[in-house]
Amino acid sequence: MEIPTDRSEYLPDFPFKATRAILVILGVCLLVYSVPVTGAFDQVDPVTRSTTVPLEYTTTGGETEYGAFDIQITTPTTGIATNGSVRIRMQTGWGNPYANTESPPRAPLEVAVVAAPTSWRPERAAREGTVLFANSSTYDQGEYATFERVLDLPASIAPNGIGPTEATLYYYAASNAGTTRFETLRTYTVYRPFWERPRAWGLFAAIVLLGTTLPTFSQPVRNRLAEPVKSYADRQWRQDLCSRAQTLDNEFDIDASAEGESPVVQSIQTAQRENLQDWSQRLEQFAVLNQTLSRLSFGELPVTRTEVQSLAAQTWTDNDTATANDLNDVLTGIDSGFDVRIRGQSYDGAKLLDKPLANFPSSKDDQLEQAATEINRFEEARTTVERWSQPSSNPPDSGKSKLAVRVDSQVVEPTAIWERLDTILTVGTLNQFCEQAKAVEDFAAQTEPLRSNSGSSHPLSAGQAQATTIENARNAVQEADIDGIEKAMVKAEAWVAEQELAETFTTTDLTHSSIDPTEVQNRLDQARATDDYTHIKSIRDEVMAQLDSTWQPSDLLSLTPTQFEEVLGQLYQKKGYDVQVTQQSGDRGIDAIARKGQRTIAIQAKRYDPNGAGNVSGPEVRNAIGSTVQEGADVCVVATSSGFTQDARRAAMETEGVEVQLLSGRDVIQKLSESQIPNPT
Structure with a gap:
């Protein structure tokens, strides 16, 4: 059973931006749709209905005899009542004439044609239908009469709004023998000219007006216009919920109240709009319970359908969704059975639930809730155990369960876990079964890094540990000793860490x-x-x-000249200087300016390969000093990845007025390491 869950299911997705075009087109279609259908409707598609009506007559000898009227009604039309009119031809009469009889027998007959909306039942049409044609005549034997009429359908069943409607014609016949006929003649699609329907004209005018003005409305106006649509949607939603509730009444065999409606239906009818969502959810829960009841065969269940149906009906009457959920959980659990399969062996878990289900079905909420809780616990535990006991999908681990782990390239099964489960499912309790399932989950979580399908390569799995650690790990896995497994994993990781440190110190x-x-x-x-x-x-x-963060001599050579300038700037930034890397080019330019307070440092970076360009020369240092003076700096720093010539050092020592600092490759490495400047490469 589908339960409507939200008002939006009834709200159309109406695009306001396209409203004008849509509504204007709709108005044109309205005009076309409402134009009457014309044509020779009286010359095509004839339909003839024939019937007989018993009658009584008196012979010339004074004897009473019986005969039958013959009635034929022909509707030679297409089944369309154009302009609200239909044409019929009726022929009535009876028998063959007596030969040489001056006074043939006579008998009365009453016929009529009745119109009613197609939605009416025949009984109502007979009582309340509109008589379009009626005739009462007395006929001689062998006499026939023919009537042709154009019948105008009453306004009550002709369309007043847009489009056509449907009307059904019935014929009525009664004779002096007390026999009557009231049968369907034909159903017509009724059209009337558009200009004869005031409501259609009004609707057309409203559509054109809305199509012209609605797209220009402000958002508040649009919201007010949408409110009636929402109200309509709420009414439809409420009606559908009541219909679904009535269906559930029938399913649960609930008798209606004196007012003709069940308490649940009455509650939905009087519920506030904001509570319809809650009622939708409640009906959905009871619909699920009803589906479960319908699905169960009760053939091998320890309870009868009558007992459970009675409890479900009481739950529905009380509108107790919590009890309904509990009852559904219990029934679903009973239906699915309590078998537990572990590594190819099947166990009967029903005895674990003997106590919770001892009083089922019980109308006591606490007992039913306890039974549902225990079944849910059993289901969760069974799912966990069966999932991990399945064979591994990895070919190297074939024959082992998914819970098995890899230690030193060997797959080890936690045999202690399966032995405990075997004992519990034989002589244990539900609590023990659930606790063991939790232990399976804990073991699986702890040993995930050792499982071959985990995507990790733990040192213990690869055998990167001492022999005693590996042996202890195998034993811990077999005994399902989580603490022992964790200790072995940490020892293996520590052993690898020591090996990494030893190799690092060497290289x-x-x-x-x-x-x-x-x-x-x-x-x-x-x-x-x-x-x-x-x-x-x-x-x-x-x-x-x-x-x-420790720099090696080769690290400077891996830097580009720009990167070399940047790390020198970071070095002085670490010391609190505001560093600006300049855009000047050539050996005469200053690469960076560092300022802090009244102190300004001009930095010249020379990234030279000791085996290539060699050391920084004296003229290069003098050029840097000259550029420093031009910048108005206090200190000139020349930093290189190689070294300096004797002439360069002499030029630095002989300079006055400007402090000159020469930083060789070793000096730069030491300062970068001390300041923990990261290597960009």
Whole structure:
């Protein structure tokens, strides 16, 4: 059963911007649609209905005999009542004439044609229909009469608004034998000229007016215009909800009240607009319960349909959605069964729920709620256990469960978990089963890095650990010892961290760093002695972070000239200077200006390869000093990735009035490392 959940299901998506064009086109279509259909409607598509009506007559000898009137009614039209009119031909009469009889028998017959809206039932049409044609005559035997009429349909069933409507014609016949006929003659599509329908004219004028003015309305006006549409949608929504509620009344065998409506239907009819959403959700919950009841066969269930149906009906009458949900959960659980499959073996879990279901079905809310809660707990636990006990989808792990993990390239099964579950499902309780399912989840979460489908490569899985650690890990997995597994994983990670540090100390130049390998080793030994393996990883991370900010001689050569200028600027920014990198080019230009208070430093950067351009010369230093004087700076700094010639050092020492600082490649590396300037490469 589909329950309408929101008013928006009844609201059209009306584009205001396109309103003018849409409504004008609609008005034109209205005119075309309402034009009457013309044509020779009396010459095509004849339909003839024939019938007989018993009659009584007296012979010349004074005897009473019986015969039958013959009646034929022809409607030679297309089934369209153009201009609200239809044409019929009726022929009535009876028998063959007596030969040489001066006084043939006579009998009376009454016929009529009745019109009514097609939506009326025949019984109502017979009582309240409009008589369009009637005739009462007495006929000699062998006499026939023919009537042709153009019948105008009454205004009550002719269309007054747009478009056509439908009307049904019936024929009535009655004889002196007390026999009557009232049967359908034909159904007509009724048209009338547009100009004869005032309401249609009014609607057309309104559409044209709206199409002309509505797009220019302000938003508040549009909102007011939309309010009637929303009210209509709410009425339709309420009616549909009442209809769905009535359907559920019938499904739950609920008798209506003296007013003809159930309490739920009455509550929906009087509910506030803002509460319809809540009622929609309630009906949806009861519809789900009804579907569950309809689906169950009750053949092998421990309860009868009558008992459960009675409880469901009481729940519906009380509008108790919480109890309905609980009842649905219990029935769904019972229907799905309580078998548990673990690694190809099936267990009967029903005995775990014997106590919760002992009083089912019970009308006591607490007992039903407890039963639903216990079934839901069982379902969640069963889902967890069955999911992890399924065979692994990885070919290397074939034959093992999804819970198995990899230790030193070998797949190890947590056999203790499956043994405990076997015991619990044989002689255990529901609480024990749920607790063990939680243990399965905890084990799966803890060992995820060791599972081959996790996408990670943990050192313990690859065997990157000491032999004792690997052996302890295998035993911990088999025993499902989460603490032991965690300890083995941390020890393996710490062992890898120590190997990384040892390799780093061997291959890295630590001259310009503050790292003391001896001090680091002492810290590692102390952490290992106290089983603080997590701290070993922290020491590794700390050392690696320091090395990341330690510059090597080759690092300067990996920089572009622009990057070399930028890191020198960052060096002085670390010291509190406001640094501006200049856009001058050529060896005579200053690459950066650093200012702090009254002190100004002009920086000249020379990124030279010691094996290429060589050292900075004396003329280059003098040019830098001259540019510094032109900039009005106090200090001239010449920094290079290589070194300086003797002439360059002499030029710096002989300069007066300006402080000259020469920074060789080693000087720059030391300062960058001390200031922890990151390497952009």
